[in-house]
Amino acid sequence: MRAALKHRRLIGPVVLIVPLLLTLPAQNGARAEQQAAPKATRTIVPLPPSRSLSASQLAGKKLFVQRCSVCHLPGLPSYSTYGPPLDGKLVASRGEAAIRELILHGSARMPGWQYALKPEEINEIIGYLQTLNFTTNE
Ligand code: HEC
Numbered sequence: 001m002r003a004a005l006k007h008r009r010l011i012g013p014v015v016l017i018v019p020l021l022l023t024l025p026a027q028n029g030a031r032a033e034q035q036a037a038p039k040a041t042r043t044i045v046p047l048p049p050s051r052s053l054s055a056s057q058l059a060g061k062k063l064f065v066q067r068c069s070v071c072h073l074p075g076l077p078s079y080s081t082y083g084p085p086l087d088g089k090l091v092a093s094r095g096e097a098a099i100r101e102l103i104l105h106g107s108a109r110m111p112g113w114q115y116a117l118k119p120e121e122i123n124e125i126i127g128y129l130q131t132l133n134f135t136t137n138e
Contacts, residue, residue, distance in 0.1 A: 048131050060128030063121055067113070083110060087132035099126055 050058060065073075071083040084090070091099050103122050106112030113122065 045134050053128070053131060056124050057128045057131055059121070060124035060126070063117070063125050064128050067117070068125070071110070085134040086129050087134040088130040089133070091126060091129050096126060099129075 047061075050061065053061060068083075068086075072081055072086050074081050074085070100122055102110070103117070103125065104112055104114040117125075
């Protein structure tokens with residue numbers, strides 16, 4: 001009689017502990033999977049909201065999105081662009097004149113825009129690039 005009672009007392013904790021033990025390896029497995037997944041090398045940095053831009057910067061944004069974003073804006077996290085990310089720091093470090101020159105004439109990998117964009121439109125694009133900050137993308 002006494003022995004039977006003892007067993008009953010034991011059943012409670014066992015019922016609680018067994019499912020717990022069963023879930024432990026599953027959790028560890030999930031953690032290992034997370035660690036094995038490749039880390040995203042780039043994150044999407046939100047572009048400045050359009051309402052914070054002047055009319056000419058906004059015109060530059062429109063042109064940039066139409067003509068340049070295919071190579072210069074990451075479309076998805078961990079998606080690397082064909083061309084480097086462009087922002088205000090890059091324009092400052094290269095100098096506006098050199099940036100204008102490259103946009104006009106292009107390079108071996110980038111098309112030139114001298115016949116497709118007016119000088120004024122290139123200025124608008126450069127003005128827009130100066131509003132961008134891709135620090136966390138590097
Ligand atoms: C076909 C893809 C492509 C398009 C479209 C494109 N670019 Fe580029 N761009 C590149 C590549 C690639 C580079 C890297 C330089 C190189 O390899 O010669 C580059 C470099 C640049 C640089 C210089 C970056 C640096 O590090 O000095 C600027 C500025 C630039 N592009 C601006 C633009 C602008 C503005 C437009 C749109 C009018 C544009 N690009 C369109 C591919 C592109």
